[in-house]
Amino acid sequence: MKVMIDIGHGGSDPGAGGNGLIEKDINLQVGLHLREYLNAYDVEVRTTRETDITLSSDERVALVQSFDPNLCISVHHNAASASEARGAEVIHAHYDQYDDKLANAILDNMEAIGMPRRKSFTRLNSRGDDWYFMIRRIWDNNTDAIITEGGFVTNQADADLLRRKEFLLSEAKAIGTAVVEYLGLKPKDSSNWWDEAMKRINEEGLIENIHDGRDAVTWAEFATVMSRLLDKLKI
Ligand SMILES: [Zn+2]
Incomplete structure (x- = not known):
């Protein structure tokens, strides 16, 4: 813009x-x-x-x-x-x-x-x-x-x-x-402080897509991510 x-x-x-x-x-x-x-x-x-x-x-x-x-x-x-x-x-x-x-x-x-x-x-x-x-x-x-x-x-x-x-x-x-x-301008400094964490869990296969950090997560999505994490940790 x-x-x-x-x-x-x-x-x-x-x-x-x-x-x-x-x-x-x-x-x-x-x-x-x-x-x-x-x-x-x-x-x-x-x-x-x-x-x-x-x-x-x-x-x-x-x-x-x-x-x-x-x-x-x-x-x-x-x-x-x-x-x-x-x-x-x-x-x-x-x-x-x-x-x-x-x-x-x-x-x-x-x-x-x-x-x-x-x-x-x-x-x-x-x-x-x-x-x-x-x-x-x-x-x-x-x-x-x-x-x-x-x-x-x-x-x-x-x-x-x-x-x-x-x-x-x-x-x-x-x-x-x-x-x-x-x-619809966004403040400069609020842009994407979560980007690095999002990228990391995506690269580790815990999530399939890069999401907007402001979006809400359901229990189903949370449980899926946690389950993938447990698999990874072989617990
Ligand atoms: Zn004038």
Whole structure:
């Protein structure tokens, strides 16, 4: 499994601004926290940037396409002329019904950390394709694409949350846990501590197949293995 984290804006493109916050900076913090969170799982993770650099649309798309991930998450934050507008939004591809599932899981998690749910949606251009290039040019049958807008810098209450470093860590975790569930990722360190023992009893003829160490064993199977062991020990 491969996940690309596209960290929105950067360099000469600050993105949204308001209440003393600059979008490119909070995107970077959330994106790098998200990378760290996902790195604990059995998945290859890349980011489109890890510093304050300028990237063109073409450069972003090329970075994603050369990596060919299962999922590309673009991390953004929102702004509106009406300062009342607040809460998290997730934009998903119109092609794929399952992106809506991921979008809603992210919004549920955001709500649980105090960022209100605003909406998940798709937006189409006049040709009936996705409006946002990081979905339109990224999504295909092998790559899902989604954009998170983790609150409005132009809203006082949202900005008060987004100003806190611990909140940005929680936001990354909110997105990360939804992604882990969606892609069915397994933690790196829990993988196969039993492998060696399983291989040994298989080679010794006590079991015929290599099993998943998390599977339950019946008494019949246990008795069979013990009986083979007794034969081996010639008891
Ligand atoms: Zn943005």
